Amino acid sequence: MDDISCNLLVIGAGPGGYACAIRAGQLGIDTIVVDAQKPGGTCLNVGCIPSKALIHAAEQFETIVRAASAKNDLGIHASPPTLDLARTIAWKDDIVRRLNTGVAGLLKKAGARLITGRARFADGKTVEVETPAGVQTIHAETVVIASGSEPAALPFLPFEGRVISSTEALALTEIPQKLVIVGAGYIGLELGTALCKLGADVTVVEIEPRILPQYDAELSEPVAKRLRALGVTVLTGAKAKGLAADGAALAIETANGQPTTLAADKILVTVGRKPATRGFRLELLDLDMDGQFIRIDDHCRTSMRGVYAIGDVTGEPMLAHRAIAQGEMVAEIVAGKKRAWDKTCIPAICFTDPEIVTAGLSPDEAKAAGLDIKTDFFPFRANGRALSLDREDGFIRVVSRSDNHVLLGIQGVGAGISELSAAFSLAIEMSARLEDVGGTIFAHPTQSEAFHEAALKSLGHAIHI
Numbered sequence: 001m002d003d004i005s006c007n008l009l010v011i012g013a014g015p016g017g018y019a020c021a022i023r024a025g026q027l028g029i030d031t032i033v034v035d036a037q038k039p040g041g042t043c044l045n046v047g048c049i050p051s052k053a054l055i056h057a058a059e060q061f062e063t064i065v066r067a068a069s070a071k072n073d074l075g076i077h078a079s080p081p082t083l084d085l086a087r088t089i090a091w092k093d094d095i096v097r098r099l100n101t102g103v104a105g106l107l108k109k110a111g112a113r114l115i116t117g118r119a120r121f122a123d124g125k126t127v128e129v130e131t132p133a134g135v136q137t138i139h140a141e142t143v144v145i146a147s148g149s150e151p152a153a154l155p156f157l158p159f160e161g162r163v164i165s166s167t168e169a170l171a172l173t174e175i176p177q178k179l180v181i182v183g184a185g186y187i188g189l190e191l192g193t194a195l196c197k198l199g200a201d202v203t204v205v206e207i208e209p210r211i212l213p214q215y216d217a218e219l220s221e222p223v224a225k226r227l228r229a230l231g232v233t234v235l236t237g238a239k240a241k242g243l244a245a246d247g248a249a250l251a252i253e254t255a256n257g258q259p260t261t262l263a264a265d266k267i268l269v270t271v272g273r274k275p276a277t278r279g280f281r282l283e284l285l286d287l288d289m290d291g292q293f294i295r296i297d298d299h300c301r302t303s304m305r306g307v308y309a310i311g312d313v314t315g316e317p318m319l320a321h322r323a324i325a326q327g328e329m330v331a332e333i334v335a336g337k338k339r340a341w342d343k344t345c346i347p348a349i350c351f352t353d354p355e356i357v358t359a360g361l362s363p364d365e366a367k368a369a370g371l372d373i374k375t376d377f378f379p380f381r382a383n384g385r386a387l388s389l390d391r392e393d394g395f396i397r398v399v400s401r402s403d404n405h406v407l408l409g410i411q412g413v414g415a416g417i418s419e420l421s422a423a424f425s426l427a428i429e430m431s432a433r434l435e436d437v438g439g440t441i442f443a444h445p446t447q448s449e450a451f452h453e454a455a456l457k458s459l460g461h462a463i464h465i
């Protein structure tokens with residue numbers, strides 16, 4: 001195969017890599033993006049999109065299950081539903097397939113070339129790609145590493161047999177009767193809740209004293225309460241120790257130090273994700289690292305001139321929208337535009353039931369930063385829309401500076417509130433004050449009114465509470 005060259009070579013066509021390649025193509029940069037898998041990365045193939053499809057299907061199923069039981073106040077009666085899991089998975093796979101095709105089409109439209117194959121570095125400007133047709137050598141002026149991340153395994157509980165990662169959990173052929181989840185972070189709880197609603201008997205083992213330890217207790221408590229209502233067993237302060245001797249159970253040590261076992265058809269390990277930095281001769285470049293991650297500056301430059309890194313491989317928060325924003329920025333920098341990372345907040349959503357949305361600083365983070373703050377919240381039990389949705393759990397909380405009321409953080413927990421993340425991040429990015437939110441008309445009846453009312457409450461004059 002003849003060598004080829006380009007201005008910009010992107011390794012990885014996940015959200016970071018494909019966004020970078022599309023923007024670069026739009027800007028007229030001769031761009032190649034390489035991926036060993038179908039375009040879309042973790043997010044599209046085995047992450048954000050398929051997990052949300054499964055969560056949606058599970059919610060629909062559970063609504064009918066509730067209608068078929070006495071636990072339904074809406075006056076709707078239904079027969080107990082049955083699940084054709086193969087059909088559910090096929091529906092989810094079709095969404096993924098359509099988006100794979102969509103991303104490939106967007107790259108083509110922008111003029112970026114997509115090459116399928118595994119890339120490995122030969123040097124900082126040369127990459128060899130193992131394509132089905134042979135090794136393709138690519139020379140590039142600039143390289144962007146967007147290789148993403150992969151599930152982290154526990155050394156004493158490797159992924160094999162009944163021990164699975166989120167990837168396998170999204171492609172189950174049957175719902176496990178007994179599912180044990182190790183790690184109560186957002187991925188474990190999103191999938192655990194969905195699989196519980198689809199019929200699995202779920203137990204969650206978490207080493208920390210409470211679930212979702214990355215969120216504050218006020219935010220995680222409504223989720224913990226709902227897990228209890230759904231029948232999920234949560235063992236906090238408990239340590240997974242490995243497979244039990246018979247291989248059919250998880251050995252754990254409970255919070256009070258007692259060894260015990262939990263029978264499991266599947267053990268889903270969701271203890272975090274690690275950057276994908278191995279197996280493609282990245283070590284040849286001898287880049288400065290930040291722990292396991294590639295160290296970058298506010299232009300996403302690595303320690304080697306002409307080599308950038310974006311997305312999960314560069315650290316927390318490992319979120320698709322951060323990767324996309326970095327990808328777009330790097331493409332513009334390569335095109336000669338004056339850009340730097342200047343975001344005030346990166347919103348995050350936990351698609352549990354209820355959902356958690358955060359943007360900016362929590363009260364504790366703001367205090368730890370030495371800021372003098374005021375904080376208040378508005379509960380969904382006083383919000384007409386939440387009541388009409390039969391879900392009054394949760395609240396919206398605002399954190400602002402005491403002196404000028406500029407919003408520093410907005411958090412919420414409530415059923416289906418993920419779409420409010422846009423209002424939260426827009427308000428913070430535009431340095432809105434409590435008065436700006438209080439002075440804006442929010443349509444009635446919507447859950448977003450709880451944001452308006454939280455701002456008014458913080459100013460001392462809420463209307464609906």
Ligand code: FAD
Pocket residue numbers: 011012013014015016017034035036037038040041042043044046047048049051117118119120146147148149166187276279280310311312313318319320321323351
């Ligand atoms: P990735 O998406 O990981 O893409 C990297 C790509 O690089 C991969 O396609 C890989 O094949 C390719 N690659 C790596 N090395 C090579 C090589 N040597 N040669 C060729 N190709 C290579 N984030 C959210 O924001 N919202 C969510 O709701 C959400 N839900 C999630 C649910 C689950 C179950 C999981 C696992 C993750 C979820 N995430 C979510 C995280 C999100 O998927 C990642 O943050 C995002 O995909 C990171 O994008 P990226 O471009 O950095 O890397």
